[in-house]
Amino acid sequence: MSEITWGLWEILLKGVWITVQLTVFSAALAAAVALVVGLARSHRLWIVRFISGAYFEIFRGTSALILMFWIFFVLPLGFGWQLVPLWAATLALGLTYGAYGSEVVRGAVQAVAPAQREAGIALSFTPAQQLRKIILPQAWPEMIPPFNNLLIELLKGTALVSIMGVADIAFGASLVRNATGQSAPVYTIILLMYFVLAFVLTRGMRVLERQAKAGIGQRPEKRSRLIGRKAEIPRQDATPATVGGEGR
Amino acid sequence: MSADSTPLNTSKETANPAADGSELIRFDKVTKRFGSNTVLDSLDFTVNSGKHVTLIGASGSGKTTILRLLMTLIKPEEGTIKVAGDYLTHEERDGELVPAGDRHVREVRKKIGMVFQQFNLFPNMKVLRNVTEAPVHVLGLSPDEAEERARGLLDLVGLGDRCDAYPSQLSGGQQQRVAIARALAMRPQVLLLDEVTSALDPELVAGVLDVLRDIAHTTDITMLCVTHEMNFARDISDDVLMFDAGHVIESGPPEKIFSEPEHERTREFLSAVL
Numbered sequence: 404m405s406e407i408t409w410g411l412w413e414i415l416l417k418g419v420w421i422t423v424q425l426t427v428f429s430a431a432l433a434a435a436v437a438l439v440v441g442l443a444r445s446h447r448l449w450i451v452r453f454i455s456g457a458y459f460e461i462f463r464g465t466s467a468l469i470l471m472f473w474i475f476f477v478l479p480l481g482f483g484w485q486l487v488p489l490w491a492a493t494l495a496l497g498l499t500y501g502a503y504g505s506e507v508v509r510g511a512v513q514a515v516a517p518a519q520r521e522a523g524i525a526l527s528f529t530p531a532q533q534l535r536k537i538i539l540p541q542a543w544p545e546m547i548p549p550f551n552n553l554l555i556e557l558l559k560g561t562a563l564v565s566i567m568g569v570a571d572i573a574f575g576a577s578l579v580r581n582a583t584g585q586s587a588p589v590y591t592i593i594l595l596m597y598f599v600l601a602f603v604l605t606r607g608m609r610v611l612e613r614q615a616k617a618g619i620g621q622r623p624e625k626r627s628r629l630i631g632r633k634a635e636i637p638r639q640d641a642t643p644a645t646v647g648g649e650g651r
Numbered sequence: 652m653s654a655d656s657t658p659l660n661t662s663k664e665t666a667n668p669a670a671d672g673s674e675l676i677r678f679d680k681v682t683k684r685f686g687s688n689t690v691l692d693s694l695d696f697t698v699n700s701g702k703h704v705t706l707i708g709a710s711g712s713g714k715t716t717i718l719r720l721l722m723t724l725i726k727p728e729e730g731t732i733k734v735a736g737d738y739l740t741h742e743e744r745d746g747e748l749v750p751a752g753d754r755h756v757r758e759v760r761k762k763i764g765m766v767f768q769q770f771n772l773f774p775n776m777k778v779l780r781n782v783t784e785a786p787v788h789v790l791g792l793s794p795d796e797a798e799e800r801a802r803g804l805l806d807l808v809g810l811g812d813r814c815d816a817y818p819s820q821l822s823g824g825q826q827q828r829v830a831i832a833r834a835l836a837m838r839p840q841v842l843l844l845d846e847v848t849s850a851l852d853p854e855l856v857a858g859v860l861d862v863l864r865d866i867a868h869t870t871d872i873t874m875l876c877v878t879h880e881m882n883f884a885r886d887i888s889d890d891v892l893m894f895d896a897g898h899v900i901e902s903g904p905p906e907k908i909f910s911e912p913e914h915e916r917t918r919e920f921l922s923a924v925l
Binding site: 519525526529530 | 722723753761764767772776784789816817818819837
């Protein structure tokens with residue numbers, strides 16, 4: 404048993420940096436995949452729906468860890484090039500969480516009132532313009548809370564890379580634990596590290612959500628100091644107007 | 652409001668060259684079914700340019716279906732629709748009539764503006780941008796030109812001071828007036844009005860109808876309305892068409908339809924709503 408020296412702390416902090424990088428890169432890839440696949444899944448051409456649906460099912464149904472191994476160990480056999488473990492992990496996490504995220508995108512897009520699309524048609528917007536100017540801006544605020552969940556899942560999922568020897572927080576922790584023989588303080592410290600990272604992400608996403616809601620004219624919800632939300636205060640300045648609905 | 656100050660004025664010279672009573676909308680043997688339910692049955696009717704035509708009839712009689720067909724929100728099973736001489740549902744290719752492609756539909760549809768029962772403003776855009784977005788990105792107006800046009804129209808509907816509000820900050824009546832401005836900003840030749848006051852609180856109806864009355868009286872835009880406001884219909888219409896089960900069973904000037912309807916169904920309907 405020995406002290407956790409500064410050198411060992413450095414290992415942990417470097418691990419934090421790797422974890423942050425991994426989270427950011429995978430999240431960026433996952434967001435792009437989620438958007439493309441999510442939109443493709445309600446495309447008017449069946450073949451596009453089919454391919455994107457297959458992607459969704461396959462990547463949702465496979466283990467991110469095995470996928471990571473597969474990309475790292477099997478892909479080189481077939482294609483002759485080798486990804487460094489960090490990028491193999493980014494790819495595996497991004498593709499997997501992108502599949503989850505596509506469901507969020509699809510749901511949010513479909514939740515936009517059909518009447519909004521009709522108004523877009525009535526003004527002769529092209530389908531791409533309708534999507535860009537009308538549908539996505541309204542779907543975006545709805546995507547943020549579930550995206551936040553996925554992002555935190557992703558952050559914690561990055562611990563898988565320690566198995567491949569990527570020096571993230573979890574990897575650093577096992578090194579430090581081996582060096583000091585102390586399990587309790589080390590694992591407590593990294594629990595807290597993950598929690599702090601997750602908390603920072605959540606606060607960031609809340610800011611994003613408030614901005615997004617303000618961008619569609621919704622008043623930001625009153626927030627309590629730490630967690631949770633209070634009931635929305637009804638607007639005083641307008642007669643509530645119904646949105647959506649269609650007559651014949 | 653005087654006719655010469657409205658931004659609509661230009662439409663008399665530019666967008667509306669044929670406001671001379673010639674045929675603007677033509678339905679030719681149009682049949683529309685929803686499943687086994689035939690809503691329109693081989694319907695023929697025309698609306699002449701510059702006219703204000705109101706469609707009345709019980710709900711389910713096919714009135715709104717006509718507007719939705721014109722807006723290409725739905726497609727007819729049979730028949731053709733022409734707007735200002737161009738097929739809306741079809742296009743001519745090598746002398747043959749084929750179902751219209753998206754691009755053709757969008758071109759013809761630019762002649763048509765629609766105001767919805769539920770306003771359907773874009774909640775992610777402020778009032779001004781709701782009105783400028785389509786003129787800029789569909790008609791290709793410069794942003795300045797579109798803004799000038801939009802501000803003029805928002806003044807016309809009495810909301811010139813709410814350009815920077817979001818739709819959610821407006822009352823239903825205000826939203827509907829913005830929606831009218833948004834439709835007019837495209838300088839359509841024909842304005843479709845789909846029960847535009849049905850979703851409004853009673854005290855807000857008058858403001859919206861006043862705006863429409865102004866537009867009807869000071870411009871030569873063609874209007875096709877579906878409404879349950881019989882007083883409004885009487886006030887602005889040149890012609891009233893009574894629908895029943897997908898057919899026009901009676902038509903004529905409002906004085907005649909409202910005071911001496913010939914058809915039994917028309918009498919029943921009017922006694923129910925008046």
